[in-house]
Amino acid sequence: MKNKMFIANFLFIIFSLGILTFITPDKKISAVEKRELAQLPNVTRDNILNGESLTNFQDYFNDQFYTRDFLIKIYTKGQLLLNKSMINNIVITEDNWLLGEPIEENKNDIDIGLDNLYKFSNFLEKNQVEAYFALAPNSMNLFSNKYPDYLKENKGIENRSYFLSEFPTNMHLIDLPDYFSDHYSYAEQEGFYYRTDHHWNMKGAFIGYQEIMNQMEKTSSGIKVQAKDADDFIIDCNNEAAFVGSRNIQLYGLIDARGEQVCRYLPNKINLSEFSAIDRNGNHITDFNKIFGSGLNNKKVSYTDLFSYDYPEIKFSFENTNNRRLLILKDSYANPIIPLIASHFSETFILDIRHYKGDISKYVSSNGIDIVLILYNDTNLSGEMYKFIKD
Secondary structure, three states: OHHHHHHHHHHHHHHHHHHHHHHOOOOOEEOOOOEEOOOOOOOOHHHHHOOHHHHHHHHHHHHHOOOHHHHHHHHHHHHHHOOOOEEOOEEEOOOOOEEEOOOOOOHHHHHHHHHHHHHHHHHHHHOOOEEEEEEEOOHHHHOHHHOOOOOOOOOHHHHHHHHHHOOOOOOEEEEHHHHHHHHOOHHHHHOOEOOOOOOEOHHHHHHHHHHHHHHHHHHOOOOOOOOOOHHHOEEEEOOOOEEOOHHHHOOOOOOOOOOOOOEEEEOOHHHEEEEEEEOOOOOEEOOHHHHOOOOOOOOEEOHHHHOOOOOOEEEEEEOOOOOOEEEEEEOHHHHHHHHHHHOOOOEEEEEOOOOOOOOHHHHHHHOOOOEEEEEEEOOOOOOHHHOOOOO
16 A cells, blocks of 8 residues: 555656646756857657657656756755865856856867957958957966866867967957956956956956057057046946846856955946947837846846946947057956946947847948957857858
């Protein structure tokens, strides 16, 4: 009798979980795993016969299983209690920094990216457009010594060195990793980054902004773009907020993030005469505050809440004497300082090539661009963000 009761209860639990899995709304994305989740598959005669439907349903059930996130969180807590240094593809260092998995060597991909960069730099030179490439230091490279010895070597610095050795000579390089290491101590550089996120904080980004503008001031043909001091900007902080780092999300926020800086700098918007953005659905947005710092006053604040999401296209018009048109091609490292850089130019256009699908060379021509600034972090050396000119 006891055995029958045990089997009955077991089957009840299994069938109940199955039913709950199917009636609970499906999740499309796993924020923890940073991937799309399997959706309810279509069943056809062909995929039943070839066994594909069985595989699809197995993937669907694995991804949408009721209480899945709860179970993964319990697993993550257990791994932390065991002092594991690699959990959910996140490396936890001895001093509680969260880093991504070590970067592998990818010279072949970098060669393809460089070839595209050469084509673009030659196009800009031919059309008398000034070209700058600012390389921002990624924490995975800057603090590569933090990786545990048992992990494979992080090749990020080697990749960067190779990229720079083949860099186009007709494009101005702004090497921020070298600038950081030459002018700031290791401890100071630690203060420029979030421990629980893959980005720099406002302090580090602002120093990057200053060096970018100072280098442009030195080399640009007759424009005045000297960097401003922090006191020249509006500084907004939320000292009550809990910072939610991108890597900590993958660990269910279980790493203590106290002390993470939740501040942003903004230019005086009195001189901002026009602003617009296009989101990924093609919607036009003209409210600056809906794009930059929209979640600053939340109780929990992420990097995107504090600065900005990655929009396909943004445009600024400022009233100033520098009558030049700047195009910024960027990844997410640029988000904190886009408004600061834009305040130096009469018109600034920002494109994120991951989401803007047009031809960048045509965009330069049709918008009368005078200066192009590419601002990528130094792990972003290849891939779709180097497809500047469509075939």
